Amino acid sequence: MARNPLAADLALFPARLKALLVAVFLTGVTTFMLMPFLAVSLTRSGLSIGQAGTCVAVLLFGQQGLGHVVGILVDRYGTQRILTVGLLLRVAAFVGLMSVNGFGALLVVCALIGAGGCLVTLPIRVEFIQQDPAIRQRSLALRGAAVNGAAILGPPLGTVLLAADFRWVCVAAMSTQIAVLTLLSRRSLRTGEHAGQRHGGLPSTDRDAGQDPRPSVVALLRDRRTVTLLLVAFTFWFSYSQLNTTVALATITATGSEAILSALFVANAAIVLTLEYPVIRGLSARRPSSYLLRLGMIAMSLAFAVLAAGVSIWVLAIFIVAFSAAEIFYSSSVDDVIGRIAPAQGGGRYIGVFSLGDAAGSVAGSAAGSALFALADTGGFTHAYWLAVAALVGAATVLFVIGEQRRPHLSKVEVQV
Template identity: 75%
Template sequence: MARNLLAADWAVFPLRLKTLLVAVFLTGVTTFMFMPFLAVSLTRSGLSVGQAGICVAVLLCGQQGLGHLAGVLVDRFGTQYVLTGGLLVRVAAFAGLATLDGFVGLLTVCAMIGVGGCLVTLPIRVEFIGQDPAIRQRSLALRGAAVNGAAILGPPFGTLLLAADFRWVCLAAMATQIGVLLLLSRRSFRAGARTTRLPRDPRVTEAPQPSAFLLLKDRRTITLLLAAFTFWFGYSQLNTTVALAIVHDTGTEAVLSALFVANAVIVLALEYPVIRGLSSRRSSSYLVKLGMVSMSAAFAVLAMGVSVWVLAVFIVLFSTAEIFYSSSVDDVIGRISPPQGGGRYVGLLSLGDAAGSVSGSALGSTLFALAGSHDLTHTYWWGVAALIAAATTLFVLGQRHGTPDRIAEARS
């Protein structure tokens, strides 16, 4: 049944969207092929643990923290040019990662990988948000499935190449990104290019794109930023406090690895059919709320103690939260984004993702290090659950009493 629905939806998707879905999958495989092994490989190349950590942090900051700048570039030059530029930067960076050594050189290429990643992911996100509302949420769910499929295939492929040499991982990443470049350079893809700006009305000569200040005056924008921050604050714990506590309690990384695989498998198997079935019955705002409630419940359960059954319930709730939130929040953004400056708006909201991920990772790992044991982590997880629950309440109030759907209407 789900396969038939997928085939029916795929048939009505425009060619450009289908090509972007393939690009999302291939780029995701590239990322998951090298990221899990980057820090270890940098230390093997001669960097200290601290230097390797700085390189990874710079990469993540570039990838997550430059969304607003990438959005401005998308509005100025269009998704096609920005996406192509980002892929070229990544190809050059992977070449450098395979050949350079020394802290300065490796730090530079890690920064380039991060910047290139931002210039790739933001334009693709803008394209999906700009799809026809009739297919937008289904296409967003399929995008999530492509990412999680890549998360399952990427690490094993990277492990096989790493057995020979990390340079083979870099060369494979280069080849994949070149393949995506060739895919996106096809005339049939370029012919379907979209613009993030509506055709200019000759009667309106003084209608500048909304500034960040004006966007932040909209209550729905503020609540979306709050939702993004708290959701990704919680999500980042999977890589920090949750990972550290599991390894501390079990003494092995096998359970942690199984948790990551279970998360990817659950989301891959259920995201598309669940969102496909619910999108016609429930609003995307409602599904975002469900996702945040599920994320809060996941950490409330985890705070009761680390055991096999607790981890099983946690990962089901955590994956459910990812399914509801990730596919639905961009549909909400698409409904309330301004008619001009769509890239800038998406980039502004991506700062909430970045701020939540960075602060959650930093606070969680620092707390775990200062505590000397993981005992205080359980209290911290209760705090994470309470934070997300409070943000969910504010999100509900902000969506219920927010301004009109389009910020441009509030301007007029």
């Protein structure tokens, strides 16, 4: 009897990696259980809409904008210590969220939740990149599945708890953080467990010879590969953020239905959850991660080009399929590409630089993208905006391809075991 592929892969994963997959799911449930209802709950506590929005913005900035600082801490103190600090900080912040009042206090609490989130997510990302290349891309695909599973479970769970009291949402969030802390403490990363992986460093077989072990940000930005990937990361998250902003606005305007907008989000999470692991598992055996990353960028470009035909139910259906394909190919491949060019040590700092690119793309896509879309909408040129986004993603793809051609091609991961 043939063994289930998922079970076969999990049997190859070290215990720490399995624990990290569970941690990704549980922390994701916490995020998706809280974030859709946070602004509403803050306004119910007496804050104005503007104050509630500021709190949410500070939280989101903390989650993404502190990446480089956290990366330096990871390199110095190791992933487990930083994870522990982040989880404890989030537990304390959730206690504050359900017990304090007033704009100033709640702003501080939201900042702590965001900072704690960065202290958790970035070390986990570093540890995934540290994995043996033979299992790394499969583990990244499972990480994506865990995130999307949480995206499906979190909002309805938050709805049920919010119906009772917002404090129950906070209690559940605290409980998941404590559960993750307990799990990862029991499965702590032992020094030397994986050769060449100390304090965020990458495996010695997966690095460039003679590279500065802990390069500065300036040194990293002098590397053409790093700059190219930063542009790709910025562009991807600029376009990805449109789903929550301009695409959402266009959908409501064109269809007049919030249910259709909700269906888009559910369809996106369901497609990625269902297909990411089997698709990446099959393709990674035959194609390098750089090739899959290009496919993801091309799919994202096509998704927005489709919208130029006019927003309708059928166009949105095609859009979300292409958008989900982009997420599958990109999210499962970008960290594997980064892992192959990251320095031998200082991996946390390196990932931190890319987290800044992600954050910049998200902020620019949400703020500048929405402003540009409003201008296009006023002039009746929304189709031109979609084409502009598609062209931006296409240009980033071309830059990445050129960068690949100017250096030795990334070798294919051998995953036949």
